[in-house]
Each structure stands twice: as C-alpha cells, then as structure tokens.
Amino acid sequence: MSGFPCTPEEEQQLQEALDRLARMRIPEERDLWPALQAQLFTPHRRGWRWVVQRNWAWMAAGLLLALALIGMTVAPRLWEAFFLTQPLERDRKLRILSLTQTRGGVTVTIERAYADANRILISYRVRGLPESPAAHWIPVLTLEDTSGRPIPSLIGEGLVGASEVLGLSLPPGGLAGVVGFDPWALPGWPIHRPESLSLRLHVVFQAIPYPAPTPGIRWTQIHPESGPVREGSVPVTPHPAEGPTPAAGWRFTFDLTVPVEPEAAGYGPRTEVAHGLELTLEQWVWAPSGARARVCFIPPDPQLSWTMHEELMLEAQDEVSPSAPSSEIAGGEALTITTPILQSPPRQQGEQVCLDRFFAAPQLKRARPVVFQVLELVGWSPATLKPVRRWQGPWVFQIP
Amino acid sequence: MDEREAIERWRRGDPEGMAALVRWYQGRALRIAALILPDPMQAEDAVQAAFIRAWMKRKSFHPDAPFWPWFRRLVANEAWRLARREGREAPAESGPVEEGGPDPASDPADGWAQRETLERLVQALEALSPMQRAVLTLRYYEAMSEAEIAETLGCAIGTVKWHLYQARERLRAWLKTGEE
Numbered sequence: 315m316s317g318f319p320c321t322p323e324e325e326q327q328l329q330e331a332l333d334r335l336a337r338m339r340i341p342e343e344r345d346l347w348p349a350l351q352a353q354l355f356t357p358h359r360r361g362w363r364w365v366v367q368r369n370w371a372w373m374a375a376g377l378l379l380a381l382a383l384i385g386m387t388v389a390p391r392l393w394e395a396f397f398l399t400q401p402l403e404r405d406r407k408l409r410i411l412s413l414t415q416t417r418g419g420v421t422v423t424i425e426r427a428y429a430d431a432n433r434i435l436i437s438y439r440v441r442g443l444p445e446s447p448a449a450h451w452i453p454v455l456t457l458e459d460t461s462g463r464p465i466p467s468l469i470g471e472g473l474v475g476a477s478e479v480l481g482l483s484l485p486p487g488g489l490a491g492v493v494g495f496d497p498w499a500l501p502g503w504p505i506h507r508p509e510s511l512s513l514r515l516h517v518v519f520q521a522i523p524y525p526a527p528t529p530g531i532r533w534t535q536i537h538p539e540s541g542p543v544r545e546g547s548v549p550v551t552p553h554p555a556e557g558p559t560p561a562a563g564w565r566f567t568f569d570l571t572v573p574v575e576p577e578a579a580g581y582g583p584r585t586e587v588a589h590g591l592e593l594t595l596e597q598w599v600w601a602p603s604g605a606r607a608r609v610c611f612i613p614p615d616p617q618l619s620w621t622m623h624e625e626l627m628l629e630a631q632d633e634v635s636p637s638a639p640s641s642e643i644a645g646g647e648a649l650t651i652t653t654p655i656l657q658s659p660p661r662q663q664g665e666q667v668c669l670d671r672f673f674a675a676p677q678l679k680r681a682r683p684v685v686f687q688v689l690e691l692v693g694w695s696p697a698t699l700k701p702v703r704r705w706q707g708p709w710v711f712q713i714p
Numbered sequence: 715m716d717e718r719e720a721i722e723r724w725r726r727g728d729p730e731g732m733a734a735l736v737r738w739y740q741g742r743a744l745r746i747a748a749l750i751l752p753d754p755m756q757a758e759d760a761v762q763a764a765f766i767r768a769w770m771k772r773k774s775f776h777p778d779a780p781f782w783p784w785f786r787r788l789v790a791n792e793a794w795r796l797a798r799r800e801g802r803e804a805p806a807e808s809g810p811v812e813e814g815g816p817d818p819a820s821d822p823a824d825g826w827a828q829r830e831t832l833e834r835l836v837q838a839l840e841a842l843s844p845m846q847r848a849v850l851t852l853r854y855y856e857a858m859s860e861a862e863i864a865e866t867l868g869c870a871i872g873t874v875k876w877h878l879y880q881a882r883e884r885l886r887a888w889l890k891t892g893e894e
Contacts, residue, residue, distance in 0.1 A: 316882075316883065316886065317879065317882030317883050317885070317886050318882050318885035318886040318889060319854070319882070319885075325854060327831070327832065327835060328835065328850070328854050328885075329854055329855055330832060331832055331835035331836050331839055332749055332839065332850070332851060332854065332855040333745070333855070334832065334836050335748075335749060335836050335839050335840065336744075336745035336746070336748045336749050336855075337745065338836070339748035339749075339752065339754050339757065340744045340745060340748045340754055340757060343741065344740065344741075344744060344758065345737070345740070346736055346740045346744075346758065346761060346762055346765065347733050347736045347737060347740075349762060350732070350736055350762060350765050350766070351729065351733070353762075353766065354729075354732070354766065354769055355729050410753075412752070412753045412755075414754065414755075423755055425753075425755070439755060441755075485762075
C-alpha cells in the first residue's frame with residue numbers, strides 16, 4: 315500500500331482532518347459582506363494615511379520625498395506599499411509572524427517583524443473596530459524587552475479606509491500600519507547584537523479626530539521634545555477627549571521573537587575640525603533598513619538648541635532605486651546626495667550635544683565608500699524657536 | 715430568495731443578489747482558502763478577491779450553471795496566487811512539526827478512526843507544502859478532478875499528479891513514523 319489515503323475510510327478521515335484544520339484556522343463565522351459591499355457598492359470614503367513620530371521630527375525634504383515615493387507606489391501588496399517596509403518586504407527580509415488576538419470584538423494581528431542594527435519594525439493589521447462619525451481609531455504600540463526595558467518608537471505609518479494613491483482598500487473597521495522602534499536603546503547596541511530579540515509588544519487604541527477629507531493625507535505628530543518644528547512638518551495633536559473612549563478590553567499583549575539581521579557595517583569615532591569647532595562622528599552604522607549617524611559636539615552656546623544641516627554623498631555607481639525615499643540630487647556625475655529622513659532631538663551627553671541622523675537608503679546594495687558631511691550647525695532660541703546663530707562647516711567624514 | 719433568483723439578480727448587478735451569494739458561500743470558500751493559506755487574514759483576502767472577481771465576471775457566467783463549482787475555482791485560484799507569492803518567504807512548512815508529534819510506538823493501523831489519529835493527520839497536513847495541501851484540498855475536500863485542479867492552479871495534470879503523489883506519500887510516512 316502506498317500513500318494516504320488509499321481506502322474510502324481513509325479518504326473520509328482525510329476529509330474530516332481537512333475540515334478540522336480549516337475550522338481551526340477560521341474558527342469563527344465571518345461575514346465578508348460589509349467589506350465587500352463597501353468595496354463594490356459605496357463610493358470610497360477618502361482614506362488617509364498617517365505618519366506618527368515620537369521624539370523625532372521630519373525634515374522637510376524627507377517628508378516631501380516620502381510623499382513622492384507614495385505617489386510612485388503602485389504595489390498592490392500592503393507591506394510593499396508602506397515605505398518603511400517596502401524594500402525589506404521586496405527582499406523578503408520581513409519575518410512572518412501572523413500572531414492574532416481578539417478582544418471585545420477587535421482583532422489585532424501582528425503580521426511581520428524585522429530587526430537589524432538600526433531599526434526594529436513591527437507591522438500589524440486590525441479589524442472589527444467600531445465605526446465612528448468623528449474619529450478614527452489608531453493603535454498605540456509600545457515595545458519592551460524581556461526585562462521590561464522600553465524600546466522607544468521612532469516612526470509609524472498607517473492606512474485607514476481606502477487610499478486611491480496607494481491603490482489599497484481596507485474594509486470598514488480595519489486598519490494596517492507599521493511602527494519602527496529604536497534598538498539603540500538596548501544595552502551594548504549596536505556593537506553587541508544578539509541573534510534574536512525576545513520582545514513584548516503592547517497594543518492599545520486611541521481616538522483621533524478625522525482630518526480634513528484630503529486624499530492621501532499624512533498625519534505627523536511632533537513630540538514637544540523634538541526641538542524646533544521644521545518647515546514641512548505638520549504637527550497634529552490628538553484629542554482623545556473629543557473622540558470615543560476605547561473599550562476597556564482593547565488591550566493586547568504579544569510576545570514575539572524576532573531574528574536580528576546580521577548584516578551591518580560600522581565606522582567611528584572620528585573627529586574633524588571646522589573653523590575651530592570639533593565635531594565627532596561617534597558612530598556610523600549601515601544596515602539593510604538604512605544608515606544611521608551619531609554626531610557629537612560641544613555647542614558654542616549651550617543655552618541654544620542646536621541642530622545641523624548635513625548630507626550624505628554616495629558614489630554614483632551605487633545602484634539607487636528610483637523609489638528611494640531620499641532626495642537624489644545629481645552632484646555632477648560623480649555623486650548622489652541624500653538627505654536624512656529622520657533626525658533626533660538633541661541629546662545631552664555631559665557637555666556634548668549628540669544628534670542622530672537616519673538615512674533611509676536601504677536600496678543601496680551595500681555601503682560603498684560614502685562621504686557624510688555636516689554643512690553647518692544652527693543654534694535655535696528656545697524662546698522664539700528661531701535660528702540665532704550659525705556655525706559654518708563643513709566637517710567631512712570619508713566612510714570607507 | 716433562492717439560489718436561482720440570487721444568481722439572476724447578481725447577474726443583473728443587483729447588490730441583494732450578490733449579498734445572498736456571499737452569505738451562502740463565504741464559509742465554504744473561507745475553509746478552502748484557509749487550507750491553502752495558513753494566515754486567516756490572507757484567506758479572507760483571497761475570498762474577498764474571489765468575490766470581487768466573480769462580480770466582475772458575472773456577465774460571462776452561464777445562468778443555468780451551478781454557482782459553487784464556478785466560484786470555487788476562483789477561490790482556489792486566488793488563494794494559490796497569494797500562496798505562491800508568500801511561498802518564497804513563508805516559514806518552511808515542509809519541515810517536521812515542532813510539537814505534539816505522533817507517538818511512534820503506536821500502530822496507526824490499529825485505529826484510523828480514533829481522535830488521536832485525526833489529530834496526527836491534522837498535524838501532518840499542516841506540515842505539507844502549500845502546493846501539496848492545495849492539491850489534496852481540491853482533490854479530497856472538494857472532490858475536484860485532476861484536470862479541474864490543474865486548470866484551477868494553472869499547471870499541468872502531470873504536476874498535479876506528482877504533488878498528489880508526494881502529499882500522499884508524506885502523509886503515509888508521517889502517520890507511520892511521525893517523521894518523513
């Protein structure tokens with residue numbers, strides 16, 4: 315006898331087992347009609363996307379170019395449509411988790427996760443949220459390691475409803491998003507990285523009032539600690555009091571294990587001087603999710619809040635994707651210049667101020683020799699939020 | 715409204731006809747999709763996509779034909795399309811099941827009908843590749859012919875036969891020894 319099933323009895327057993335497996339995977343009755351009805355028979359309510367940043371601010375160029383990127387995106391698949399996950403999903407680097415919990419009629423699925431030297435990404439989908447005429451529900455994700463150490467979030471991106479720009483449509487009561495967390499908050503990081511991270515993720519919900527009905531709108535939250543608001547940023551403060559109150563049961567906790575992508579390259583520290591001011595590139599780390607620089611200096615005036623203008627120059631033979639979420643300004647034929655998409659608020663380290671910059675250039679096949687240069691430092695008045703002092707560079711770092 | 719009336723109204727573009735067909739067939743369609751796609755949300759995506767395709771193609775549907783066999787093909791096709799896309803990155807499903815494997819000491823020939831054996835069979839099915847599970851599902855759960863399966867999955871009959879053979883061999887091996 316070869317193979318199973320061979321007899322009618324065995325065939326019946328196989329049918330029963332298949333039925334049991336199917337019912338294990340779809341344990342409850344689902345009604346697809348409301349979602350189908352919304353997709354087929356009602357004009358699409360304007361969908362909207364949001365970008366949430368905590369403790370970080372968008373640079374104007376980054377925001378505009380990210381919007382341009384979204385405009386170019388036609389990928390029908392959800393995680394290829396979000397710019398945070400797009401290149402990693404395309405390269406099949408996101409780990410599929412598909413962890414699902416349902417509470418109070420709301421289902422949260424943690425679909426993908428990814429970690430490398432510079433970033434932890436968690437993607438999720440939610441369904442079953444009650445419709446509200448005044449507000450959208452947005453999940454707030456917090457992450458910690460197994461010892462309870464919080465891992466701060468850097469940036470979030472999400473979609474509610476239907477987006478004509480993305481060519482995506484989520485059913486009523488559904489949303490999807492990606493949140494990036496900062497692994498540099500973990501001890502020893504980024505030098506010492508484990509093979510995998512055991513993490514605990516908490517999900518709660520917050521009501522956000524509807525924005526103006528503009529297609530493809532992105533919502534950016536600027537944390538008060540993020541320093542001066544840049545031109546092009548759109549600070550929006552959520553007003554939970556104006557929206558419905560989340561049900562008490564809408565609290566979800568997931569335990570995840572995420573492999574850490576080993577590919578990374580580091581450089582630093584290296585100090586350069588311009589017009590008498592020392593500036594140190596403490597760390598330069600390249601990883602598939604992008605490159606990150608930490609720059610420290612003793613500010614000329616400690617009373618001011620200091621930021622910097624910088625750029626990253628890449629050798630032109632580097633293969634840059636046309637959808638790269640960075641500016642690609644031809645610097646002759648020799649160089650491509652990118653600007654950062656994330657900047658940190660100033661971080662005080664003794665007398666020094668340290669600034670982090672994140673360049674989302676994962677499309678580069680590998681960190682070819684690059685030049686990172688700080689063009690100028692700008693001192694902002696904390697009272698007026700206006701620049702009152704500038705220190706010209708450049709401080710030029712050749713990264714091998 | 716009976717099925718014939720629902721089909722007529724659906725073909726005319728009446729949402730009520732569509733609603734009736736969705737509510738009658740969504741459960742069965744979801745189960746097929748869930749057997750091909752391990753992620754329940756993807757299974758839902760596949761069934762929704764199949765219903766949308768059905769709506770788009772309703773004019774070409776023969777009014778006297780039964781709805782389910784026609785729609786079942788759309789469901790399996792959509793689920794397999796998604797499974798193929800995910801296949802390159804999905805955790806290997808062909809490896810041994812991590813926990814709860816069968817006890818090799820027991821003789822499966824003693825009691826196929828026993829609940830324990832059924833549980834083993836479910837585990838064994840989960841350990842199959844998406845293609846193997848898809849052909850088994852269509853062949854034994856939906857009683858489709860090999861030719862129909864080949865047309866639905868967009869491959870040759872020989873390919874279907876091969877995967878059916880492989881799937882059945884693996885099921886037998888698993889049930890005998892707990893491993894492949």
